[in-house]
Amino acid sequence: KAGVTQTPRYLIKTRGQQVTLSCSPISGHRSVSWYQQTPGQGLQFLFEYFSETQRNKGNFPGRFSGRQFSNSRSEMNVSTLELGDSALYLCASSLEGHVTYEQYFGPGTRLTVT
Amino acid sequence: KQEVTQIPAALSVPEGENLVLNCSFTDSAIYNLQWFRQDPGKGLTSLLLIQSSQREQTSGRLNASLDKSSGRSTLYIAASQPGDSATYLCAVAPRGADGLTFGKGTHLIIQP
Numbered sequence: 662k663a664g665v666t667q668t669p670r671y672l673i674k675t676r677g678q679q680v681t682l683s684c685s686p687i688s689g690h691r692s693v694s695w696y697q698q699t700p701g702q703g704l705q706f707l708f709e710y711f712s713e714t715q716r717n718k719g720n721f722p723g724r725f726s727g728r729q730f731s732n733s734r735s736e737m738n739v740s741t742l743e744l745g746d747s748a749l750y751l752c753a754s755s756l757e758g759h760v761t762y763e764q765y766f767g768p769g770t771r772l773t774v775t
Numbered sequence: 776k777q778e779v780t781q782i783p784a785a786l787s788v789p790e791g792e793n794l795v796l797n798c799s800f801t802d803s804a805i806y807n808l809q810w811f812r813q814d815p816g817k818g819l820t821s822l823l824l825i826q827s828s829q830r831e832q833t834s835g836r837l838n839a840s841l842d843k844s845s846g847r848s849t850l851y852i853a854a855s856q857p858g859d860s861a862t863y864l865c866a867v868a869p870r871g872a873d874g875l876t877f878g879k880g881t882h883l884i885i886q887p
Contacts, residue, residue, distance in 0.1 A: 763821060
């Protein structure tokens, strides 16, 4: 069974631009969560989607948004990029929409904002 | 607010040694605790998941224990190998909260 895939793997953007990242979960998994990883803050939860609905949201500004499609694939959008948004963005999928289930992570998208 | 601490932050040991990584959390109201491995610039690989009702889980040379009442977990690695070099992260799934809460990780180097 294929793992979690994320595209693109690397991105370079300029301040003020917007970006869209994509995540395809493991086949049969219905929950997708997004995390931001930076050297200073470590891994922080962004949001979780289950059955096309956002179930939970972390403490991030409204510039960070996402959505989930009927095939469980998810996209994350960051508008008006700031230098501090440079990070590794990881998505995780799980069987059901709850953190009680094991989370499987993708390889991440490395975003650099210049 | 749940906080997760991992000690030590870095560890370097010769190949073949048995070692223990520590993880502590402040709120015992958790669903489970998960140990991950992260190689440089890569995503996370799940190693072990311990449900709150369990005391330990084993996979090959890895053994993880959970003492929920004291807010502690340990990851035991037997007969370490250079390929075990990575950052090890523990994460708890807090009840009533959003997403996993991660520690900052232990950067492990196994010297050949």
